[in-house]
Amino acid sequence: MPMDANAPIEVTAMAWVPRGARGQVRDMRVRWALEEAGLSYRTRLIDKREHPECDTAQPWAQVPVYREGDITMFECGAIALHIAEKSEALLPRDAVGRATAITWLFAALNSIDPMQQCLTFARFLGAGQDWADGVRGAVIPALEGRLVRLSQRLGDKDWLDGRFTVGDLMMVATLRTPPKGTLAMPDNLAAYIERGEARPAFQAALAAHLADFLPDEESVPA
């Protein structure tokens, strides 16, 4: 359903990013949550090449910013939780299910993502420099160790706590971030990512996310 110019919810997104980043900018996670919850939204697109500060409500000059009436939020995790509070499709109503879903939401963002961010720093800030190999050699084994443990927790279940929650949304969004082949991914986690990406809400969010970008002009420097 979602894109609606008159919707009360507004999400900022980038008007242009290099091809390799498309599908991964973090408004994608917010759009996915909104689609799962069945909530319409409008977007405000920002061309960072012209507005390097982005939306000043976002202190790190990034997207997304989420606006809904008097509420202004940033941080995809905070926004995803806020949306999840509105819909049992993302957050179970019982206390145990709720606590478990929120635990996995934070686990994605504070126990998996930081190691991946470290690899991202190496890839971009360390491009062509020897130290980037040192980082990869140290961080990849540590991260793969966590993936094995996560794989054990998932087991043969479809989702981390049996049914899909905002915790799975963020875990799948996190696990699908590194370029394919960067990490040894246990089979059941690879299937878990595919299962997440196959959800109609993910596909609708991805289509809307991609459709909002200006054409990728190869002549424009990344």
Next chain:
Amino acid sequence: MPMDANAPIEVTAMAWVPRGARGQVRDMRVRWALEEAGLSYRTRLIDKREHPECDTAQPWAQVPVYREGDITMFECGAIALHIAEKSEALLPRDAVGRATAITWLFAALNSIDPMQQCLTFARFLGAGQDWADGVRGAVIPALEGRLVRLSQRLGDKDWLDGRFTVGDLMMVATLRTPPKGTLAMPDNLAAYIERGEARPAFQAALAAHLADFLPDEESVPA
């Protein structure tokens, strides 16, 4: 108030860590939240030298695990939010204040902490290796840039949104993690950290956290 062997809330903590880690293990953040909320808790102490898997409810073989009736949680951010839901001392009841506090909670854990974790990897995994200097040279400027932006958002206020919330608790806990002198800390952020550490609830949590450790025997390898 807090430590009470009969309390319904249980928090796991380490029975022993090297001296340099004392005051920083993440049960400290949960204890602080419980003290702010005025909730009693009991601890279950685990000696990781004898039980390397720690509490198996924690998938990364770490602490804390939080138990309360049927609820079992890990991830300090998820637990802090769960506690904050119980007390207006940590989470404003109005929608805007609540959304803002939760935004800062996630900002600490997903926009500041990952860069710091990258420096921690360099410090421990890269000790004595050239690549650790490369990481520091790339990540410290990026992180210090965020600290400047955070400093601008704090301005001359005592707390990020005027009054103390769970967002400040996690931001202070995050900012106080790197060894002193690692980062150029803007003056108002340095004062903000001191203000957080001066709170009676922080001091009570720190005293209980430190009191739970076995003696630091220098002969035991870290």
